[in-house]
Amino acid sequence: EWPGMQGIGYREFFIAKEHPSMDKEDISQLIIRNSRMYAKRQMTFFRSLPNVHWVHPDDTTTLSSLLDTFLADH
Numbered sequence: 001e002w003p004g005m006q007g008i009g010y011r012e013f014f015i016a017k018e019h020p021s022m023d024k025e026d027i028s029q030l031i032i033r034n035s036r037m038y039a040k041r042q043m044t045f046f047r048s049l050p051n052v053h054w055v056h057p058d059d060t061t062t063l064s065s066l067l068d069t070f071l072a073d074h
Helices: 010-018 024-048 060-073
Strands: none
Touching (some): 010 024
16 A cells, blocks of 8 residues: 555565464575665666766766766756
8 A cells, every 4th residue: 555565575474474484584585685686676777778878986087077077968
């Protein structure tokens, strides 16, 4: 009913509640698997976007340059 309760972690909790035979390890592995699948879908989406530049967060020089270029163009 509440969208936030459908997030990874909550969903598995409710599945486990309906299946008392699941132990903590089963639930943990299910959360890990679903988190990885979600991250994979996110990466697939981001790769499909045009003009995406992957920058390491510590590379402030490149980040600053890309930001300056973006702001100048927009």
